[in-house]
Amino acid sequence: MKASDWQVLQTAPLFRAMPAEAVRGLAGNKSECFMKRGTAIFQQGMRADYFYVILEGWIKLFRLTPAGGEAVVGVFHTGETIGEAATFLGDPYPVSAEAATDCRLLMIDGENFKQRILKDPDFGLVILASVSRHLKYLVEHIEQMKVLDAPRRIADFLLRMSGTAGGPYVVPLPYEKFLIARRLGMMPESFSRAMAKLRPLGVTMDRGHVTIADVKLLQRYVETQQDEAEL
Amino acid sequence: MKASDWQVLQTAPLFRAMPAEAVRGLAGNKSECFMKRGTAIFQQGMRADYFYVILEGWIKLFRLTPAGGEAVVGVFHTGETIGEAATFLGDPYPVSAEAATDCRLLMIDGENFKQRILKDPDFGLVILASVSRHLKYLVEHIEQMKVLDAPRRIADFLLRMSGTAGGPYVVPLPYEKFLIARRLGMMPESFSRAMAKLRPLGVTMDRGHVTIADVKLLQRYVETQQDEAEL
DNA sequence: CGCGGCGTTGATCTCTGTCAATACTTGTGG
């Protein structure tokens, strides 16, 4: 595990609220794994023995439709966790997961994790707090999304991935634009159009990544056209 | 506490995934309280010693803006919990809460609650599972919302509040339409128009409540106009 | 009686989803 991975864990939505020692504590029953693009991680209906933290790359969650197609349910990336709800609940995975890009995952044994909580209730409390905050964060984030139009939503999304750097930046993305569009809650056509509007702002794109010429410029763009409520 | 209150707790988003005994276990350090419309429940910045389960009525969460106005952040009702994230985290409340209608709350002592988890880690695990499920539920629900248009969103919302009864039903609402609109993620004007469209379906409204003439009819309405995905 | 909030209704505009046509990419087979 790379040093920067601790950084990822520390800022992951699920663990953000945890003190650093507690995050280190996760190390007990984990194992890192690498997956090539297209690899199945788990399948709908399987017993949820593990959950995963994405250290790097993109994962897509999907359900197989009766007709044999696949309906993408969610698209996740670095720092996010998948399968933890099923693991905690003891339910089978309700969806299937597959690597949308080459990726690196932290695989966490659910049973060990539970044991850890039972033996060390303080740890459980910390996790609970963290999940609670994650929930709050999610709700806020989702409400926010409704306020921003498509290009700003993309810009905001890219900025979140770029951290808070100042200059130029390169953001890795899944190859299929369809997946990014899905993640951002819009149709691929809208995504395409919105990207076109961002091009004059120094945002360019090819297969697997987007490059932002000037992060600050984009930030200013996202902030414009806010309505000043209150008075 | 009324018998039906146990029912409320049992079906509350936060506790839905808990076995009945565990829910009963909550009773230890709770106290019921009544609040008149307009009463402040807690204020932004206060130490979060308690969190609350709404047994009946409506609560609005808001932030005071620099200019002195109030920005409504959320609107919650029966079965929902407020303040639990702050309580678990040991942070101060990030928003203020006020009764939007007369209401009845279950006030839960955060410190006791934590102690309970520390003494009985299984309980903690159950709560954790429950929160996780709530989170998953939220995400699904939110995605669903995007699919429904305004009148159907309202209808769906009313139906959820009415339980699964069959005949006519009366749903209590906050007086200010603004708050309901906010809860449903639309502008008051849109809410008004959408309600107009529901009137022919037997939905009428005056100050504090909506009455549904025929629940089943409304259900059918919500289900119409779904696109058949997959193929 | 007149003022101010709030809710409704109407007109218009913007955004995004949908449908359709066109380009691009990738992989296959000649």
Next chain:
DNA sequence: CCACAAGTATTGACAGAGATCAACGCCGCG
């Protein structure tokens, strides 16, 4: 190596939903 086919991305035209702006009615209050 090229031609062609299939899947994917882009671009255009159009329509529908909801936001916004504005006007009006309703009601309570000074």
